[in-house]
Amino acid sequence: MGCFARVETNGGAFEQVNLLYGENPNIAVRTFTKPLNDVGIQTHMLDRGLNGLRMFPVPADVRKLMYKVKKAQGVDITRIFCGLNDVRNIIPSIKYALEAGMIPQAALCITFSPVHTVEYYANIADQLIAAGAPEICLKDMAGVGRPDMLGKLTKAIKDKHPEVIIQYHGHSGPGLSMASILEVCKNGADIIDVAMEPLSWGKVHPDLLSVQAMLKDAGFQVPEVDMKAYMKARSLTQEFIDDFLGYFIDPTNKHTSSxxxxxxxxxxxxxxxxxxxxxxxxxxxxxxxxxxxxxxxxxxxxxxxxxxxxxxxxxxxxxxxxxxxxxxxxxxxxxxxxxxxxxxxxxxxxxxxxxxxxxxxxxxxxxxxxxxxxxxxxxxxxxxxxxxxxxNFPDALESFKKEMDENGWEYGPDNEELFELAMHDRQYRDYRSGVAKKRFQDELQRAKDAEMEKKGYTEEDIKKMKRAKAEPITALEKGQVFWEASFTSGSTPPAIGQRFSPEETFCYIGTMWGTFDRIPANFSGRIIEVCVKQGAHVNKGDVLAYIERAEILA
Structure with missing residues (x-):
């Protein structure tokens, strides 16, 4: 699009969503940062200070390892914040970032109260800049910061520290963000966080096209937007929402509310x-x-x-x-x-x-x-x-190394797998065991079915629509269905959403001659319906399941 100086690629929500989806966040971060790094766009991530990438405190040795891992994965900038604006929780991360070769951007969590004054925030900014932060983010996470105060705060920091980059991050929820963007820009802000459709507005950021038009008209130097690329990215994002993300987004997220x-x-x-x-x-x-x-x-x-x-x-x-x-x-x-x-x-x-x-x-x-x-x-x-x-939170890496050694798990390049376990231990274990993937697939299927039922479709209607874009897998001969090679009564069918490649075994048929014949999947795809139970007797040609082809998924 030609308009972004930096793109957010990593943080607590990113990693936990990957793990809950049953995928490896380390692969995701390296995959996402590489094309951006290749074209000179800086990548940045969110660091919750004492809490690292999670909702509760992290030992210091794990926080320090995070910076080595993220630098190796291609992340350039870290936005460090403490929900209490306690500099004791932010300054260690500034130090860890500098040691790892990353740019530490220290954040001020903006809110509106009698104690959160310009003087209060400017004093914190002074301490963070003195600790080595070359950038300050005004993190207006609820969008409740008043435009006048934000303008004055920006000016106070810039007047005292003209070399420091100021980035404004304001959400649209209560509707003040466009006015706040104009005020901070008039008072010296350097970078503005924006979003793009179909995710912009509502409880997210203002849209980049509206921000660009407003700032351009006010005489600011802003980059042009390649609209062909914008529309392509917009379309790809909508496809992602339609595929599964949209089933987990509350509709009110698209609304503003005073x-x-x-x-x-x-x-x-x-x-x-x-x-x-x-x-x-x-x-x-x-x-x-x-x-x-x-x-x-x-x-x-x-x-x-x-x-x-x-x-x-x-x-x-x-x-x-x-x-x-x-x-x-x-x-x-x-x-x-x-x-x-x-x-x-x-x-x-x-x-x-x-x-x-x-x-x-x-x-x-x-x-x-x-x-x-x-x-x-x-x-x-x-x-x-x-x-x-x-x-209050002693070092813990050694205990996580012991767990990985006992499980025979590799620490990964730059110790990134060790870091994931130490940062998100429960979610990481569920990812490694496969429980997370199955849980997610089941939840997604339930969400899709609920959406169809809400639209008035019967269970039979839903089944017909699924089958219309699926391929049947049929029994090649008469016999008894077994889902696993153990051929026991406890064998379970594949989960809805489970993917297969052509060479994988789908199931076995126990014949009247006492043999167990392997039934291959024969093509790439994922299961959308299983039609027979473990131990069921089938005739040649009976449908065992329906699978959606990979080319349809793409």
Whole structure:
């Protein structure tokens, strides 16, 4: 397209999605960064500071290894943030990045509160630049930063540090981002984060075409966009969404909402939040019905949760609502809503991770805790911490090396497989065992079937449509079906979505002569339907399953 100086290629969400899909994130990162590196586009990734690429703290030796791995995989820039803006969690990553030869971009998590002033953020920027950060990102993850304040903050940093690159990252959720982009550019910002259709707008970034038009008209030097390439990339992205991603995107992600201004929640967590609310709605309504009280609609619950987040946030010390602290605050608020609807008190259910945030184990809160929260902690015998959060999480690489050695797993080029296990241990084990792939394929099939049912298709309609673009695999002779070479009653058929290549064995047929004949798949594709059970008796020509050809998938 000719308009991007850098492209995000890696981070916590990227890697965990790969693992949950049952694929190797290391292969994905190397594959994605190479063509960008080859044409001189810088690649950048997100680092959650103390939490690395996950939702909870990471030992220092694993954080350090991450930078060696990511540099070797072709990542140029790391955007380092701490949800609490605690420099103790950011500065070690600046050091690790510099040692590995990467560019450390230190982020300020932007929010709107009485304590998050221009002076507050400028002071943090001074410390991060002094620690070696050549770039500062204004990470307006919820899009609630006010344009005027963001402009003043940009100017304050640029006036004092004219050599430092400033990049603005603002989401569209509450609708302020276009005004914020114009303000930061007028005050010296160098790079603006944008998205492109069909993912832009809604809870994501403004679209690059709109941003380009606005800045070009205002007299800024902005690159031209190759529209032929833009339309091709747009089409490829839509194909990816239609293939499977779209089944997991909440439709409200495409909407903006001024309600986000009050609660300050980032748009990126709206999908998980809506899933939480849908999950508790039926239980809440059953409870209300038993008390002869009116039921609550989903929209009512959304407003109640937003109001409760707005209520609890200052009492919890104004942590910027970004991963993972947005989840912690939302979780506390959700539990409060449920307790209040039951007629009980607030604060009776707080999860351990939220307590770690409250007690200072994740870093220093920007504001003061409410007296009632302090008293609640004391009543439970909890102690507040002021020590460096990293001290709470000792080195752990040796234990993960031992696990890999015991399993006979290779550490991988540049120790990248060791890093994946150490960073995402549970997801990595599921990936290696194949459990993740099967789980994902099953979830995808259920999501597709649910979508078809929502459109009014019957189960028989869905089956016919699947078969219309599939090839049958038939029994070559009369006999009994066995799915695995063990020929036991416990053998299981292939999972829906499982891929086969021509030379692979599909199943075996036990004949009346006591032989077991191998049935090959004969072509590349994936299973969309299995028609017979283990041990079933079939005649020659009976359909065993339907498989979708690889050329159709492509």
């Amino acid at each position: 309600l986000l201004l009050g609660c300050g929640l980032p748009g990126g967590m709206m999908g998980s939040m809506m899933a939480d609310l849908k999950g508790v709605q039926s239980g809440i309504n059953m409870m209300l019905k038993s008390k002869n009280q009116p039921e609550v609609a989903l929209d009512d619950l959304v407003v109640m949760l937003f109001d409760e987040v707005e209520y609890v946030w200052p009492k919890l010390g104004y942590p910027p609502l970004v991963t993972p602290f947005s989840q912690y605050v939302k979780n506390v608020a959700l539990m409060n809503v449920m307790q209040l609807l039951k007629g009980e008190e607030r604060w009776t259910v707080i999860d351990p991770h939220s307590w770690d945030m409250i007690l200072g184990k994740s870093g220093k809160l920007p504001g003061e805790l409410a007296p009632e929260i302090i008293e609640l902690a004391k009543s439970k015998g909890f102690e507040f911490s002021t020590e460096d959060p990293q001290e």
